[in-house]
Amino acid sequence: MANGAMALLINSRSQNWLPERWKARFEAVCGDRPVVLLPDARLDPTEVHYAAVWKPLPGELAAFKNLRAIFNLGAGVDALMADRRLPDVPLVRIAVPDLTSRMTEYVVLHVLMHHRQELYLRQSQRDKIWEPRYQWPASAVTVGIMGLGTLGADAAKVLARFDFRVVGWSRSARTLSGVECFHGAAQMTAFLHKSNILVCLLPLTDDTRGILNRDVFAKLDRMSPLGAPVLINAGRGGLQKEDDILACLDDGTLGAASLDVFVQEPPAKDSRFWTHSNVVLTPHNAADTDADEISKYIAAQITRFEAGGTLENVVDRARGY
Ligand code: NDP
Ligand code: OXD
DSSP states (O other), X not given: OOSOEEEEEEOTTSXXXXXXXXXXXXXXXXXXXXXXXXXXXXXXXXXXXXXXXXXXXXTGGGGOTTOOEEEESSSOOHHHHTOTTOOSSOEEOOOOHHHHHHHHHHHHHHHHHHHTTHHHHHHHHHTTOOOXXXXXXXXXXXXXXXXXXXXXXXXXXXXXXXXXXXEEEESSOOOBTTEEEEETGGGHHHHHHHOSEEEEOOOOOTTTTTOBSXXXXXXXXXXXXXXXXXXXXXXXXXXXXXXXXXXXXXXXXXXXXXXXXXXXSSOOTTXXXXXOTTEEEOOSOSSOOOXXXXXXXXXXXXXXXXXXXXXXXXXXXXXXX
16 A cells, blocks of 8 residues: 555444544545554555554554554543553544533533532422522632643633632643642642642543542532532543542532543442432543544644654653653
8 A cells, every 4th residue: 555554443342433434534534545444354454554543452553563653532541551562653642622622611511510509409490499599609619620731721721711710730830821730749738728629630640540539539628618529520430539439428528529430431330420419420421532623633643744744742651641
């Protein structure tokens, strides 16, 4: 093949993905580069130069000896980082305005849901009770965002525009207008002490696994009109200690939680996350990836790369994100 092929590997167990639609979108933007949806027994693996993947099986990419780059069809690369046989070529993650806006919608929706007492109001409606509680201004509540990367920084900016007080926490020092920024382990407690609603948009790495635990929840500020703090996690399930979340909801350390991600997805049918009155559960769709936007993003990266330019949003494998 003159133009090395693009292999599309989408784990068919992933819900909400239509592999044929992705193939059609890639074909529309890849010019004369063949786009092959795997598995395809006719494909010679040595002809593949690029792979666009979502949760391939561990070791599956090792078959492609002439790969030049791997494009993850999502922002989080934890599943790929766990593959010990991942080819040593640039690994690119998704960072596009479309995905960022979707995540910001999710964060704003859930912050407002808790701030505007929607859990109480919906229950009141079901019980036919007309008992409004005082509605405090956004400026009385501090939203703490863990992870000030592509997604966290945008959510922080939009929440600040709503007049929430916004604080953020990252690995390295960041500066964001309207956001009080903290970084590193040494500043984590100071960050937590200020946060009433804790939003987690961290990647899952060796450093962040299990970071959402009782010790962290106990340090959140309880002095806002919300009373008990609220957790919103749209990062990854592996970031959270799920028994701690349930126990903290039960004993009032946490007032409520919005969870989009879980250690096991979907959670077991008998998991209390399905039925807990203070949990808002969504099925890992805070920010879906859009085939149109992402195929264009990847095709543009390949064109630039083949013209001698650099790939953008390449994962730093030592950091794990
Ligand atoms: P980025 O890589 O742009 O940002 C990651 C942020 O986390 C950075 O600010 C980084 O710090 C910070 N961080 C990483 N490790 C640590 C640490 N040990 N301590 C403190 N801060 C840390 O990622 P994105 O914003 O694009 O995405 C974040 C995550 O969101 C993804 O990894 C994915 O898991 C999840 N996601 C979930 C989706 C869903 O639908 N639920 C959809 C899309 C993404 P620094 O700035 O110093 O590098
Ligand atoms: C992602 C996701 O990482 O969908 O993009 O979770």
